[in-house]
Amino acid sequence: MATEVMSHxxxxxxxxxxxxxxxxxxxxxxxxxxxxWYFLLSDAFTFSGFLIAYGALRFSMPTWPVPDFVFSxxxxxxxxxxxxxxxxxxxxxxxSSFTMVRAVQEGHRENKNGVVFWMLMTIIxxxxxxxxxxWEWTTxxxxxxxxxxxxxxxxxxxxxxxxMGDGHDxxxxxxxxxxxxxxxxxxxxxxxxxxxxVTEGEHAGMEKQQAFGPKAFGALFFFITGFHGFHVFSxxxxxxxxxxxxASGLYxxxxxxxxxxxxxGLYWHFVDLVWxxxxxxxxxx
Numbered sequence: 001m002a003t004e005v006m007s008h009x010x011x012x013x014x015x016x017x018x019x020x021x022x023x024x025x026x027x028x029x030x031x032x033x034x035x036x037w038y039f040l041l042s043d044a045f046t047f048s049g050f051l052i053a054y055g056a057l058r059f060s061m062p063t064w065p066v067p068d069f070v071f072s073x074x075x076x077x078x079x080x081x082x083x084x085x086x087x088x089x090x091x092x093x094x095x096s097s098f099t100m101v102r103a104v105q106e107g108h109r110e111n112k113n114g115v116v117f118w119m120l121m122t123i124i125x126x127x128x129x130x131x132x133x134x135w136e137w138t139t140x141x142x143x144x145x146x147x148x149x150x151x152x153x154x155x156x157x158x159x160x161x162x163x164m165g166d167g168h169d170x171x172x173x174x175x176x177x178x179x180x181x182x183x184x185x186x187x188x189x190x191x192x193x194x195x196x197x198v199t200e201g202e203h204a205g206m207e208k209q210q211a212f213g214p215k216a217f218g219a220l221f222f223f224i225t226g227f228h229g230f231h232v233f234s235x236x237x238x239x240x241x242x243x244x245x246x247a248s249g250l251y252x253x254x255x256x257x258x259x260x261x262x263x264x265g266l267y268w269h270f271v272d273l274v275w276x277x278x279x280x281x282x283x284x285x
Contacts, residue, residue, distance in 0.1 A: 036263045040270045043231075047274050050227065051281050054220045058285065061214050065153035067283050073139050086283050089132040090275065093232075096125025097272040104265045107258025112246060115258055119243040122268065126236040133229050137222070148219040221282060228278055231271050238264050 058064055068082035075085070099121040106114030140146045146153070242264050245251060251258045 030259060032259065032263055033266070036266050040266065043270070044274075047228075047277070050224050051277060054224065054281055057214075057216050057220065058281075061216075064214060065151065065217055067285070070140075070144075070153050071136075071283055073143070075135060083283055085132070085136065086279065089129055089136075090279055092125055092132065093129045093272050093275055096122045096129070097269055099125060100265045100268045104258070104262050107246075107251070107261040110252070110255070110258070112249065112252055115251075115261055116243055116247045119239055119246065119261070123236055123239050123243065126232055126239065126268075130229060130232055130236070133225065133232075137225075146218045146221075148222055149215055151215055151218045153217070224278060225282070228271070228274055231274070235264070235268050235271055239268070 071086055072080050072082045073085065074081045099118050103115050103118035103122060106118060144152055242260055246258065246261065251260060
């Protein structure tokens with residue numbers, strides 16, 4: 001009996017030593033994957049804080065720019081196409097997420113050529129998205145004159161009804177002539193709101209000056225979309241480095257299913273998911 005007890009104790013001790021020697025992977029994931037998940041979790045909290053701050057300011061303001069008017073331009077001089085361009089941007093980024101999935105699949109099959117091809121497609125998708133974002137920023141800054149401190153998109157609805165006056169002679173319910181609401185001009189070296197003529201309401205026929213919109217809109221837009229764009233840019237650089245390593249045969253010698261490709265894939269899918277929330281908050285609400 002004593003011999004059996006000692007045998008069981010020795011067996012349990014041997015099992016405990018094997019469990020704590022560091023040879024097994026917790027949660028069936030490698031150390032590198034776990035660290036990537038920890039990083040993505042912390043980054044998710046960061047983006048959540050930014051988007052929550054935007055939402056708090058957005059709904060604490062009596063008026064806010066209408067996305068259908070702010071984001072209505074399209075390359076080639078096309079205007080009045082609400083959200084068409086940002087829809088193309090979103091499609092490109094989501095398509096790059098699909099190509100990333102294909103790269104990971106080819107990695108599990110130890111297919112070097114397949115991994116390199118689909119990673120190149122992902123890199124091209126990321127560069128296209130960054131190019132689209134650069135065009136959008138250029139349009140808003142150069143043509144619409146929006147900055148982090150000046151928001152030329154005034155405080156009214158898409159129907160042209162003023163929501164809030166400037167404290168003087170503009171009253172709620174006044175309307176403006178379509179086409180004049182978002183234009184500003186330069187006066188004495190400073191951008192000033194364009195004057196417009198009221199067409200209906202109590203002050204019909206009077207010439208008034210369009211009020212700037214909430215300053216926080218431009219600052220939040222450039223900061224949050226720029227922060228996301230920095231993540232995309234960083235992802236493209238990492239994708240390029242890993243693609244070169246894959247093409248050189250580095251991961252073939254490791255024979256671990258191209259784990260590095262899978263880890264950068266987690267990051268890329270996270271960047272795509274964050275853009276879905278940015279798209280929802282800035283372009284749809």
